[in-house]
Amino acid sequence: EIxxxxxxxxxxxxxxxRATLSCRASQSVSNSLxxxxxxxxxxxxxxxxxxxxxxxxxxxxxSGSGSGTDFTLTISSLEPEDFAVYYCQQRSNWPLFTxxxxxxxxxx
Amino acid sequence: EVQLVESGGGLVQPxxxxxxxxxxxxxxxxxxxxxxxxxxxxxGLVWVSRINTDGSNTNNADSVKGRFTxxxxxxxxxxxxxxxxxxxxxxxxxxxxRESATGYNDYWGQGTLVTVSS
Numbered sequence: 001e002i003x004x005x006x007x008x009x010x011x012x013x014x015x016x017x018r019a020t021l022s023c024r025a026s027q028s029v030s031n032s033l034x035x036x037x038x039x040x041x042x043x044x045x046x047x048x049x050x051x052x053x054x055x056x057x058x059x060x061x062x063s064g065s066g067s068g069t070d071f072t073l074t075i076s077s078l079e080p081e082d083f084a085v086y087y088c089q090q091r092s093n094w095p096l097f098t099x100x101x102x103x104x105x106x107x108x
Numbered sequence: 109e110v111q112l113v114e115s116g117g118g119l120v121q122p123x124x125x126x127x128x129x130x131x132x133x134x135x136x137x138x139x140x141x142x143x144x145x146x147x148x149x150x151x152g153l154v155w156v157s158r159i160n161t162d163g164s165n166t167n168n169a170d171s172v173k174g175r176f177t178x179x180x181x182x183x184x185x186x187x188x189x190x191x192x193x194x195x196x197x198x199x200x201x202x203x204x205x206r207e208s209a210t211g212y213n214d215y216w217g218q219g220t221l222v223t224v225s226s
Contacts (some may be wrong), residue, residue, distance in 0.1 A: 034212040036153075043203055043216035044145075044153060050210060087153050091211050095167040097155040098145070 002026055002093045004100035006086075012108040019075040021103045023088035025077045032092035035073045036062055037083045038102075047086075048073060075105075083107060110134040110215045112204050117220030124194050124224070129203030130187040130217055138162075138182040141207035144189050146200035147219070154200075157189065158207070172198075195223045 003026040005093045013019055023033065031051040036044040047054040049065035051071055075082055088100040113151040116128040130142070144156040157178040158167045166178050187204050201221050205213035 012212075032147070032211070036213075038153075043218055044213070046208075046212055046214050049212045053210075055214065072193075089155075089212065094211075095158060097158070099145075099153040099155060100170075102152045 001096070002029060002052060002090055002098055004088055004098055004104045005021060006088060009101070009104060010104045012106055013078055014108050015078050015080055017071075017078050018047040019071070019078055019082070019105055021073040021075075021086055021105075023066075023071040023073070023100050025069045025071075025090060025092075029090040029092035031067045032090055033064075033071050034089045034091070035062075036087045037084045038087065039081075044087065067084060078105070112206065112208070112215055112217035114202065114204055114217045114220035115130065117202065117222045119223045120194055121226050122224055125190070125192045126194065126222060128189040128191065128202055128204075128220060128222070130189075132185045132187065132204075132206075135206070135215075137180075137185040141154075142178075142180065142187045142205060143205045143213060144176075144178060144187075144215070145203045145205055145216075146198075147203070148200045151200075156202070159187070185220060191222070194222075196224050198222060199224050 007022045025067045035048040038044040085102045085104045088101045111133045134223045144160045159178045175193045179188045184202040201219040203219045204217045208214035
C-alpha cells in the first residue's frame with residue numbers, strides 16, 4: 001500500500017502570502033497525483049491532476065510540481081477564499097486510491 | 109450541469125446494514141467510473157470503493173472488504189453502496205464522486221452522514 005504524508009499539518013499565513021504545501025509518497029507514484037481543496041461543510045474540489053495540471057476553472061495562482069515521491073502545491077498569493085484543507089491523492093497504485101492526511105491553511 | 113446527490117444515510121446500530129444511493133445527472137453516467145469516499149467527523153478523506161462503467165469490476169479498501177458492496181443501475185443513473193456489519197468506525201460522511209477521463213475525482217456529491225451507534 002502506498003502511504004502519503006503531508007506537511008506541515010497546519011500552515012498559518014496571511015492573505016497575499018505564498019503557500020507551499022508538501023506531499024510525500026512512500027514509493028514512487030510517477031506523476032499520478034492530484035490535489036484537492038476542501039472547505040468546512042463542503043465536498044472536496046479537484047485543483048491539480050497528474051501532479052501539475054490545473055483542473056477546469058482553477059485559478060492560475062494554484063500550481064503543482066513534482067514527480068516520483070515528492071510533490072508540492074503552491075498558492076502564489078493567498079486569497080481569503082483559499083483558507084481551507086488541502087489533500088493529495090495518488091492513483092498510481094491502481095485500482096486502490098489513497099489520500100494524504102491533509103494540510104490546513106489557516107489565518108495567521 | 110453535473111450533479112451527484114447522495115441519500116440513505118442515518119443512524120444505525122452496530123452490526124446493522126444501510127444502503128446508500130447517489131443519483132447522477134448532467135453527464136453520461138453509464139460511461140463514467142464511480143467512487144465512494146468517506147470522511148469521519150473532523151478527519152481526512154478515505155477512499156472506499158470504485159466501480160467500472162458496467163458494474164462488472166469493483167474494488168474496495170481493505171477496511172470495508174467483505175462488508176461493503178458497490179453497485180450501479182445505469183438505466184436509473186444511480187450508484188449504490190450496500191453497507192453490512194457496520195461498526196462504530198464506519199461513522200462518516202459518505203461522498204460519491206465521478207472519475208474523470210484523467211482518472212481523478214472531478215465531481216463530488218454533497219455527502220450523506222452515516223452514524224453507527226447504539
